[in-house]
Amino acid sequence: MxxxxxxxxxxxxxxxxxxxxxxxxxxxxxxxxxxxxxxxxxxxxxxxxxxxxxxxxxxxxxxVGRTEPLNVKTSVDGTRKMLFRTESGKFIETVTIPEDDRLTICVSSQVGCKMNCDFCMTGKMGFQDNLSANEILNQVYSVPDSEKITNLVFMGMGEPLDNYKQVSKASDLLMADYGLAWSPKRITLSTIGLTSNLRRFLDDNKCHLAVSLHNPIPEQRLEIMPIEKSAPITSVIDLLRDHDWSHQRRLSFEYIMFDGVNDSLLYARELTKLLAGLDCRINLIRFHVIPMSKLKPSTDENMIKFRDFLTAKGFISTIRASRGEDIFAACGMLTTAKVNENSK
Incomplete structure (x- = not known):
């Protein structure tokens, strides 16, 4: 049949x-x-x-094509992590984060990831499959309190620009007048910087963009982010400089801080040089310790000094609050490797 x-x-x-x-x-x-x-x-x-x-x-x-989550875990801070089964029998995780009158959903775009960043659990499980537009939208429609979602971030499992066609289609459907008619300002795509599809993304829609930077020195960025070899951060920045950011679209950079690796003021200075002239904000993120990585989180003192230096140089800079760490739902902690293995 x-x-x-x-x-x-x-x-x-x-x-x-x-x-x-x-x-x-x-x-x-x-x-x-x-x-x-x-x-x-x-x-x-x-x-x-x-x-x-x-x-x-x-x-x-x-x-219709709706499937309910197989499992829902709730953090002490209200963050929820949902486990979904994909059409191919693999598994993905989705996170919802409540804050005041907002509910942000962090959706996955792939099962696993090809990028293999040293600080990310998803990368450690390798790449297994791309999600379809149906599987991406099912996360939005099937999580608890889905009708209360105010914002969506493509910051779950996978590299969104590595599955651009389906991610773009899902975003377009959320913004369509026959869909949820969302403003593009409610959607943020986070990317490691795949220049091959970054230009397409910038030209195709008006959604916000977040770039995973994490180290302003190319040789050192390569040590923790293999993508630096094929898509250098300098090339990403050059591409972004060519785009018109004068409208309401927001550009931000994600910077996970590692103790003794990228958290001194030397790196803050290099970061301001790299991003000089760009209308952007910088989100400083606490590192959440994961297995198979020797990296350690920066101290609160160093993070505050780093932020204050950036602020003094005219950048909007914030230290992102950690959410859902107790249920392994925080940044860099999503993985279904064990579930996928057990399902074989």
Missing amino acids: EQKKYFLGMTQAEINECVMELNLPKFTGKQIADWVYLKRVKSIEEMTNISLKNREIISERYD
Whole structure:
């Protein structure tokens, strides 16, 4: 029996094509999109303004494409981490972070990651699969309190620009008028700096961008981030300098601080030289210790000195609060390696 196709992850045009193939009334396409994206139904059966006969016809070949998380863990600070099974039988993690009247969702774009950064658990599990637009959107639609989500960050498992087509499609669907009609300002894409797709991203939409920098000295960045060899940070910065940042789109740089590695004022000076003239903010991040890495977190004192130096040089700089560390949901701690291995 042929596997059913999922409406969640399809554009309005793609849904319309499905309706035409089934010889159903043209307006059924709009009805389906409305039920899937706005009314958030989980089954064809719930689409009650479509006749029972037509729902049966649709159900023979299509499904909504929603799957619930297999597991939900809640941190003492309210952060939640969800485990989802992918279509290929692999597993991914998704995180939601509450703060005042905001609820940010941190979504995954891949199972594992090719980048193999020394400070990231996801990279240690290697690359296993790209997620489809359906699997990306399912995270948004199926987490607890999904209707309360105010912001989305592509900062979960994987490198978003290494799965650009599906990440871009999922983002477009969130912003579509028949989707959730989100402003691009509600979405931030975090990248290690894959220049091959970075230009496309900047040209295609207006979502915010966060670049994983972590060391301003190329030779030392290479030691913890192998991507520096094929996509040097200087090339990334040159590309960003060519873009117009004068509108509301935000550019930020992520800087995880490691004790005795990149946390002295020497690095702060090099960072200000590298980013001089760019309208950006710098987010300083505490390192969360992971297995298989000798790196250690910087002290609070050094982080504050580093931030104050950047501020004195005219940069907007913040120390990001750690969230969800007790359930391994904090930055750099997401991994499903053990779950994937046990499922074989």
